[in-house]
Amino acid sequence: MPEPLWTPSAERIERATITRFARSQGLPEDYGPLWQASVDDLERFWSAVCEFFDVRFDSPPSAVLGSRAMPGAKWFPDARLSYAEHIFTGKDPAATAIHHASELRPLAELSWAELHESTARAAAGLRRLGVEEGDRVVAYVPNIPEAIVAFLACASIGAIWSSCSPDFGARSVADRFTQIEPKVLITVDGYRYGGRDFDRRALVEALRAEMPSVEHLVLIDYLGAGPIDGAIGWQQLIAIEEPLEFSQLAFDHPLWVLYSSGTTGLPKPIVHGQGGILLEHLKKMHLHLDAQAGDRVFWFTTTGWMMWNFLVGVLLTPASIVLYDGNPGHPSLDALWDLAEQAGVTTFGTSAAFIASCMKGQVEPGRGRDLSALRAVGSTGSPLAPEGFQWIYEQIGSDTWLFSTSGGTDVCTAFVGGVPTLPVHEGELQARSLGCAVEAWSEQGDPLLGEVGELVITEPMPSMPIFFWNDPDGERYRESYFEMFPGIWRHGDWIEITERGSAIIYGRSDSTINRGGVRMGTSEIYSAVLSLDAVVDALVVDVPREGTDGWMQLFVVLREGTELDEQLSSDLAARIRRDCSPRHVPNEVHAIAEVPRTLSGKVLEVPVKRILTGTPIDRAASRDSLANPTALDWFAEFADRAPRI
Numbered sequence: 001m002p003e004p005l006w007t008p009s010a011e012r013i014e015r016a017t018i019t020r021f022a023r024s025q026g027l028p029e030d031y032g033p034l035w036q037a038s039v040d041d042l043e044r045f046w047s048a049v050c051e052f053f054d055v056r057f058d059s060p061p062s063a064v065l066g067s068r069a070m071p072g073a074k075w076f077p078d079a080r081l082s083y084a085e086h087i088f089t090g091k092d093p094a095a096t097a098i099h100h101a102s103e104l105r106p107l108a109e110l111s112w113a114e115l116h117e118s119t120a121r122a123a124a125g126l127r128r129l130g131v132e133e134g135d136r137v138v139a140y141v142p143n144i145p146e147a148i149v150a151f152l153a154c155a156s157i158g159a160i161w162s163s164c165s166p167d168f169g170a171r172s173v174a175d176r177f178t179q180i181e182p183k184v185l186i187t188v189d190g191y192r193y194g195g196r197d198f199d200r201r202a203l204v205e206a207l208r209a210e211m212p213s214v215e216h217l218v219l220i221d222y223l224g225a226g227p228i229d230g231a232i233g234w235q236q237l238i239a240i241e242e243p244l245e246f247s248q249l250a251f252d253h254p255l256w257v258l259y260s261s262g263t264t265g266l267p268k269p270i271v272h273g274q275g276g277i278l279l280e281h282l283k284k285m286h287l288h289l290d291a292q293a294g295d296r297v298f299w300f301t302t303t304g305w306m307m308w309n310f311l312v313g314v315l316l317t318p319a320s321i322v323l324y325d326g327n328p329g330h331p332s333l334d335a336l337w338d339l340a341e342q343a344g345v346t347t348f349g350t351s352a353a354f355i356a357s358c359m360k361g362q363v364e365p366g367r368g369r370d371l372s373a374l375r376a377v378g379s380t381g382s383p384l385a386p387e388g389f390q391w392i393y394e395q396i397g398s399d400t401w402l403f404s405t406s407g408g409t410d411v412c413t414a415f416v417g418g419v420p421t422l423p424v425h426e427g428e429l430q431a432r433s434l435g436c437a438v439e440a441w442s443e444q445g446d447p448l449l450g451e452v453g454e455l456v457i458t459e460p461m462p463s464m465p466i467f468f469w470n471d472p473d474g475e476r477y478r479e480s481y482f483e484m485f486p487g488i489w490r491h492g493d494w495i496e497i498t499e500r501g502s503a504i505i506y507g508r509s510d511s512t513i514n515r516g517g518v519r520m521g522t523s524e525i526y527s528a529v530l531s532l533d534a535v536v537d538a539l540v541v542d543v544p545r546e547g548t549d550g551w552m553q554l555f556v557v558l559r560e561g562t563e564l565d566e567q568l569s570s571d572l573a574a575r576i577r578r579d580c581s582p583r584h585v586p587n588e589v590h591a592i593a594e595v596p597r598t599l600s601g602k603v604l605e606v607p608v609k610r611i612l613t614g615t616p617i618d619r620a621a622s623r624d625s626l627a628n629p630t631a632l633d634w635f636a637e638f639a640d641r642a643p644r645i
Contacts, residue, residue: 163308
């Protein structure tokens with residue numbers, strides 16, 4: 001058994017909310033048996049969550065789980081409640097709710113009293129605009145307090161929220177928002193990123209023209225770029241204070257619409273219910289994130305990624321949250337670590353890609369900074385390499401709780417990830433989440449232990465989508481998750497469940513490379529390649545070629561001043577042969593300027609594979625859904641030059 005990198009102290013285990021929860025509900029305190037109980041008896045577990053966290057049902061449920069069929073599970077039928085009411089319940093008006101900073105604004109705070117008043121004013125303003133239960137309100141806004149105020153106002157009314165970050169291009173925003181026919185569009189005039197100002201007024205005008213359903217445009221003066229014709233100012237919207245009322249809504253009343261990445265087609269509009277998200281986030285933020293009074297939880301995200309919605313969910317706990325809008329690498333990769341010091345962050349949430357960038361950039365977070373408040377680091381977005389684990393413990397400290405997590409926009413939570421009472425092992429996610437019946441399955445549907453298989457969920461979760469918008473018969477929903485194993489959620493990731501109950505994620509199963517019958521997740525290849533100092537980023541695909549077992553091509557971004565010569569190519573092959581397998585040594589290696597990524601930082605392996613097999617760029621990927629759309633042009637030119645595959 002490998003030695004853990006970190007083990008929680010007895011004091012930390014005793015203090016953890018999950019310990020008090022299990023003890024008070026008569027459930028096992030040891031995590032393994034607790035997890036098993038949570039998936040063996042869903043009704044008892046979710047009833048315990050409701051009881052322990054004092055879920056307020058205005059109309060009590062007739063059952064916990066009326067139907068457990070997937071898709072179509074019916075949670076807490078007949079129940080009525082309010083997500084927004086639970087956000088504000090039991091809060092000290094004088095305590096800080098939100099710490100926030102951006103490239104345009106210095107670090108500041110918003111108290112619970114100020115958040116309550118602003119939400120009441122915004123709700124009153126939206127009602128004056130005719131917003132009612134079931135109406136859609138969309139926001140083209142950065143990660144600033146006004147976004148949270150507007151969302152909570154919508155939730156209190158029963159309006160349905162949806163947001164995109166202002167770095168999304170016009171086509172990408174229109175592809176998302178037009179599907180749900182919004183009544184109100186809330187926007188900023190522009191934003192600052194990496195020290196540059198981006199005026200978005202012309203784009204907003206074009207967007208409004210594409211959405212005839214929009215009756216009102218609300219403008220937040222963020223950049224100071226100027227007005228938009230016919231827009232209502234944010235200050236005008238919140239001008240009148242009225243009592244904050246909470247509409248009591250059906251458990252499965254839509255709370256918000258999130259979207260799939262949209263890289264290979266129209267983004268899927270994923271609808272989550274008020275009650276399902278409330279229960280899942282009460283569980284996740286209290287029991288897994290262990291957010292408690294005095295904690296300050298930060299996660300770097302934009303409003304276009306589910307981690308923004310996840311971070312808002314932390315407000316269900318006594319902890320405060322920390323927002324940041326801007327380039328995490330400007331003026332250097334020290335920016336977010338500086339924020340962690342200044343804001344007294346206790347939980348620092350980021351992506352595996354950011355940690356890898358800090359490693360490559362030789363950033364030393366602990367040097368010259370007081371990070372004594374920082375007790376936990378979370379990583380998501382893609383698998384965190386073992387070297388990333390080592391780096392965190394070297395740079396942040398040996399008593400840091402590092403939790404790597406994996407989940408999805410589809411459920412707005414993590415299936416596997418952090419547990420404050422368990423040890424941390426290098427390269428592993430600590431455990432499957434409570435109430436998540438996660439297994440690794442073979443292609444034949446047999447459960448696997450200690451082997452890599454498809455990540456499946458065998459029992460329903462409250463935060464599974466209640467439906468996809470404009471999918472009346474549920475066909476698109478079923479095709480997305482239930483086509484491979486009818487009645488079983490197949491997520492599309494490769495996972496291994498270890499004998500200790502921890503997990504390892506190997507990347508997307510649709511981009512896994514199969515060479516001579518040996519399957520390998522791309523994350524394993526990236527881990528090997530990026531261990532070389534010369535390589536800054538990488539992308540690997542395996543494309544069909546006649547007369548071969550597949551043609552594996554590795555594309556690398558090299559450190560400035562480094563060339564892809566014979567020696568480096570040989571070093572790459574040797575490292576992959578040693579760390580992965582001889583069968584996964586690439587047939588070709590090419591140097592590129594940048595790896596194409598989605599706006600949330602995911603590598604575009606499948607679209608690149610499609611381009612290399614002859615699919616035009618515009619059919620392979622939606623440019624507006626990418627962080628760096630011009631990065632695809634190199635691959636199109638390369639495909640034109642390369643032999644037909």
